[in-house]
Amino acid sequence: xxxxxxxxxxxxxxxxxxxxxxxxxxxxxxxxxxxxxxxxxxxxxxxxxxxxxxxxxxxxxxxxxxxxxxxxxxxxxxxxxxxxxxxxxxxxxxxxxxxxxxxxxxxxxxxxxxxxxxxxxxxxxxxxxxxxxxxxxxxxxxxxxxxxxxxxxxxxxxxxxxxxxxxxxxxxxxxxxxxxxxxxxxxxxxxxxxxxxxxxxxxxxxxxxxxxxxxxxxxxxxxxxxxxxxxxxxxxxxxxxxxxxxxxxxxxxxxxxxxxxxxxxxxxxxxxxxxxxxxxxxxxxxxxxxxxxxxxxxxxxxxxxxxxxxxxxxxxxxxxxxxxxxxxxxxxxxxxxxxxxxxxxxxxxxxxxxxxxxxxxxxxxxxxxxxxxxxxxxxxxxxxxxxxxxxxxxxxxxxxxxxxxxxxxxxxxxxxxxxxxxxxxxxxxxxxxxxxxxxxxxxxxxxxxxxxxx
Numbered sequence: 001x002x003x004x005x006x007x008x009x010x011x012x013x014x015x016x017x018x019x020x021x022x023x024x025x026x027x028x029x030x031x032x033x034x035x036x037x038x039x040x041x042x043x044x045x046x047x048x049x050x051x052x053x054x055x056x057x058x059x060x061x062x063x064x065x066x067x068x069x070x071x072x073x074x075x076x077x078x079x080x081x082x083x084x085x086x087x088x089x090x091x092x093x094x095x096x097x098x099x100x101x102x103x104x105x106x107x108x109x110x111x112x113x114x115x116x117x118x119x120x121x122x123x124x125x126x127x128x129x130x131x132x133x134x135x136x137x138x139x140x141x142x143x144x145x146x147x148x149x150x151x152x153x154x155x156x157x158x159x160x161x162x163x164x165x166x167x168x169x170x171x172x173x174x175x176x177x178x179x180x181x182x183x184x185x186x187x188x189x190x191x192x193x194x195x196x197x198x199x200x201x202x203x204x205x206x207x208x209x210x211x212x213x214x215x216x217x218x219x220x221x222x223x224x225x226x227x228x229x230x231x232x233x234x235x236x237x238x239x240x241x242x243x244x245x246x247x248x249x250x251x252x253x254x255x256x257x258x259x260x261x262x263x264x265x266x267x268x269x270x271x272x273x274x275x276x277x278x279x280x281x282x283x284x285x286x287x288x289x290x291x292x293x294x295x296x297x298x299x300x301x302x303x304x305x306x307x308x309x310x311x312x313x314x315x316x317x318x319x320x321x322x323x324x325x326x327x328x329x330x331x332x333x334x335x336x337x338x339x340x341x342x343x344x345x346x347x348x349x350x351x352x353x354x355x356x357x358x359x360x361x362x363x364x365x366x367x368x369x370x371x372x373x374x375x376x377x378x379x380x381x382x383x384x385x386x387x388x389x390x391x392x393x394x395x396x397x398x399x400x401x402x403x404x405x406x407x408x409x410x411x412x413x414x415x416x417x418x419x420x421x422x423x424x425x426x427x428x429x430x431x432x433x434x435x436x437x438x439x440x441x442x443x444x445x446x447x448x449x450x451x452x453x454x
Contacts, residue, residue: 022447023440024133025060026052029122029143031115033065033083035072037330038303039269040357041140041163044222048439051223051432053080056440062129064122064146066114086121088114112181119145123154130154135443138193140164144185151192157446160193162186162203163354166273169206170352174271174302187211194446197439199355200376220439221378223432224360237423240366244341251342255294255325262290262409265343265367267298267336267358268350270307270326274299275349275372278398280311282349283320285402290409296339297326340367345408345415350374351396360430363390363422368408368415372396382425389425391418 028049032042049061057080067074067085076083092114123146126136138147139161151158165186166173177183190196190212198204199222208214252259264286268274279295286293301307308328315324331339336358340346346362349372356375363369363379369390371380382389391404408415 022133023059023135023444024131024447025062025129026135026137026440026443027122027126027129028061028063028137028139029119029146030063030139031066031118031142033063035070036066036068043333044163044357045139047223047432048436049081051436052440053078055433055436059440062125064118064125064143066118084122084125086118088117115142116145119143119149122146123149126150126154126156130156133447135159135446137161137443138189141182141186141189144189147189148185148192151189151194157194157443158189158192159195159197159443159446160189161197162190162207163199165203165206165354166352169210170273172272174269174273174305174307190216195442197442200378202376202378203354218442220435220442221430222355222357222360223435224357224364224426224430237366240341244366247338247341251338255296257294258292260292262293262344263342264293264295264405265298265339265346265362266295266348267339267346267362268348270297270299270301270311270328273350273352273374275351275374275396275401276311277314278349278372278396278401279347280314280318280320280324281398282402282405283324284318285398286405286409287320287323289406293323293409295320295324296343297324298331298336298339300328300330336361337365340365343367344412345370345405347401347405348372348375349393349396349401355379359390360426363419364426364430366419366423368419369422370401370404370408372401378429382421386421387418389418389422 028045030041030045032038033045034042036042045063049063052059052061060080060082062082062084064084064086067088071090072085074085074087092110126146134156136147136150136156136158138144138158140163147158147160150156166175190207193216196207196212196217197220198207198217199220201219204217204219207217249259252261252263257263266279270276283293283295301311311326315321315326340362346367347370348356348359349370350356351372352374353372356379359369359371359375359379371390371392373393373396375392380388380390380392391407393400393404408418
């Protein structure tokens, strides 16, 4: 097939329409989307499609997601976005959302059945969308069946977005994979996908070490909700400073704390892999140097486990109940923002973290951040020579974590400089418009390829 010569194309000029993008439609398959929200994937999916609409409203998006937890509309239309929630039996839906069923054998079987039904329900639309210019974006292993069938049977270009590989690539994950079903589905989808998108270089190298093809992996960092660079940076920083002062005093008053109490904030799942035991063991060490220190934990344990109870037991055993506030729930984004702004330090001591959007959002709000060894250097390393954008642990010991936190509490001026570097780093490198541009650019490159035949 010969490519048309440059001279045969119309010259751009007044009254000439811009060339039509070869990307005609994106079908997104993601089992989580608000109000079905059991982790960071739902928030990512919502922000991605919203920003994609703002940046490229000429590209129609069709989002397939699980029809949970209630009987939601099976089809919603909002501008260029169409949300489809395939029908699920109400009895099945009630059982898969019951916490006691989540990790029980029967609960896992029901969830697997619901995922299979969801994946198969996407196929009729994918068949109708089987035309030039369509790309299928599959998010995480729960949607692997739809991606595998779209690539092998329908011959559509599929992009596999990897968000979480804890079950197959992390030591001591929260959820095990005894029959290797998750590992097999991930490996199959990675093998047939045209591209595999990962958010950090470290996750890409880890995937290659597990046998995935290096030539198909693309690194596209996630965007940050507050990562847009304002036109007047000084004015924006001043406004953020005023908001921080309001939230510092307001949140401490709500918690019944002294106005000058040092406040640490954690956000995430209440699990070992997120470094929660390390953080709780570090708190008494920090308190010996800063007796008024308080810790707020935003998050909840994995449904079906005893993670919430384990955290409460450990707080009691360590005798830190008077300085620890565990919410046992996820908060709306505006409430999370308040806590980041009020914090003297945001602490995320994860042992394994594919990306860690919470850390970037805290940095973008100029909060001093301490990260665990599981975070990518992409998050912590600023581009300048003034120093890192966040403090990062080398190991996983309470003493090391306590020492890093105390560095910030001992020297507020140094903490402010770290926060400023973190904000600049986040606003420069983790902007949603950049993420959308790179992602849709990758999709467009796939539509220009000669379609597969079979």
